[in-house]
Amino acid sequence: MRSAEYRPGRKLIGRFEHDSELLKSVTDFVKEKGIKAGVFSILGAVKGAIIAYYDQTKHEYREVQLDGPREIVSCTGNISLKNGTQFAHAHIVLADEHGNVKAGHLIRAKVFAAELHLQELLGPELVRKHDELTGLSLWEL
């Protein structure tokens, strides 16, 4: 395990605007607040979303489009730096009207209503770099 040590910074909560894009809103928010590293969780509901599954052989994301309203059962993510700017990485679990869930790497989602809880982390720069082995942008630790 490669690791780094951080200390807690600000704890922020926020309410997303109706019809906003979930991930872009998080990214805009952390840029506005000058947060370069952090962890977050989101609860609420979306009008639709695109999630993805990473094909570990082909090294590419396969997208799944989810149309229609769904509950955000869980959404956790982190903030770090990629290509010199803040990057939000999030995974999401979404439930339909029957309680059936779909989950994966969050590409984008249109907000119905949602709440953010974000913990800023203070310490060394947390930077993502391309990893040859996995094909992913991983933390350079």
Ligand code: ZN
């Ligand atoms: Zn992911």
